[in-house]
Amino acid sequence: xxxxxxxxxxxxxxxxxxxxxxxxxxxxxxxxxxxxxxxxxxxxxxxxxxxxxxxxxxxxxxxxxxxxxxxxxxxxxxxxxxxxxxxxxxxxxxxxxxxxxxxxxxxxxxxxxxxxxxxxxxxxxxxxxxxxxxxxxxxxxxxxxxxxxxxxxxxxxxxxxxxxxxxxxxxxxxxxxxxxxxxxxxxxxxxxxxxx
Ligand code: HEC
Numbered sequence: 090x091x092x093x094x095x096x097x098x099x100x101x102x103x104x105x106x107x108x109x110x111x112x113x114x115x116x117x118x119x120x121x122x123x124x125x126x127x128x129x130x131x132x133x134x135x136x137x138x139x140x141x142x143x144x145x146x147x148x149x150x151x152x153x154x155x156x157x158x159x160x161x162x163x164x165x166x167x168x169x170x171x172x173x174x175x176x177x178x179x180x181x182x183x184x185x186x187x188x189x190x191x192x193x194x195x196x197x198x199x200x201x202x203x204x205x206x207x208x209x210x211x212x213x214x215x216x217x218x219x220x221x222x223x224x225x226x227x228x229x230x231x232x233x234x235x236x237x238x239x240x241x242x243x244x245x246x247x248x249x250x251x252x253x254x255x256x257x258x259x260x261x262x263x264x265x266x267x268x269x270x271x272x273x274x275x276x277x278x279x280x281x282x283x284x285x
Contacts, residue, residue, distance in 0.1 A: 141155040142155065143155055143156045144156065169269075171254055171255070171264060173251060173255065174255065175255040175256055175262070179251075179255075180248065180251055180252070180257065183248070183250070183251035184244060184245055184247045184248035184251060185247070186247065187246075187247030187250055187251065188246075188247060189246045189247070189250070189273045189276060189277060190273075191270065191273050191274065191277065193277060193281060197274050197277060198274070198277060198278055198281060198282060200271065200274045201271075201274035201275045201276075201277050201279075201282075202278050202282065204267065204274060204275050204278075205275050205278050205279070205283075208253075208263055208266065208267055208275070209221075209275065210222075211223045211229075212224060212229060212233035212260075213233050213234070213235075213236055214233075216237070216283060217235065217236035217237050217279060217283035217284070218235050218236075218237055219232060219233045219234055219235035219236070221233060231259050233260070234260075236249075236279050236283060236284070237283065237284060241279075241284070242284055245280075246273065246276040246277060246279075246280050247276075249275070249276035249279055249280070250272050250273055250276045253267060253272045253275060253276070254272060
């Protein structure tokens with residue numbers, strides 16, 4: 090009994106020491122060997138990617154960059170490119186072609202009024218007469234066109250949509266700020282409320 094116990098005790102001590110050694114080995118081998126690495130890599134490429142990172146130099150491309158610009162002509166998903174340019178001919182063409190397909194109702198007109206107040210009123214004025222606060226206060230010196238002129242009374246909503254989208258003369262484009270639906274609602278508001 091006694092000797093058996095001894096043998097058992099010793100082998101327990103031995104295996105305990107052995108386990109300690111293994112744990113110590115694993116812990117030590119996992120230690121940083123310098124401050125810039127996380128330690129050993131057991132599966133090398135899973136820690137340090139063999140691929141180039143987005144913002145690093147890259148000898149494989151002519152411009153030496155990893156992140157390449159999109160192919161010319163690429164457009165964001167869902168975007169419909171605008172077919173007309175900021176020229177007099179294109180304005181006439183757009184006015185003759187583009188049709189407002191939104192329903193003329195209170196909700197759309199209210200949205201148009203709101204957007205007009207945000208994007209147009211400061212120059213073209215509350216009533217559309219071209220006497221907006223920016224112009225009246227002389228902060229903006231070029232006279233904003235009246236949206237109530239004979240010419241504008243005769244022009245369709247597509248004409249206003251076009252001017253909002255690409256601008257006209259000295260007026261800058263607003264297409265990048267106002268989404269297409271809201272441009273139509275502004276045009277509707279000008280036609281159906283301001284010009285009435
Ligand atoms: C920063 C001032 C400014 C803002 C904001 C502005 N416009 Fe203009 N707009 C002008 C000026 C100035 C002209 C005249 C441009 C010219 O003749 O060179 C003009 C011209 C126009 C014309 C053409 C008028 C014509 O007789 O041919 C329309 C239509 C028009 N604006 C609508 C709008 C609408 C709608 C908005 C809002 C989305 C808007 N504008 C925002 C300054 C502005």
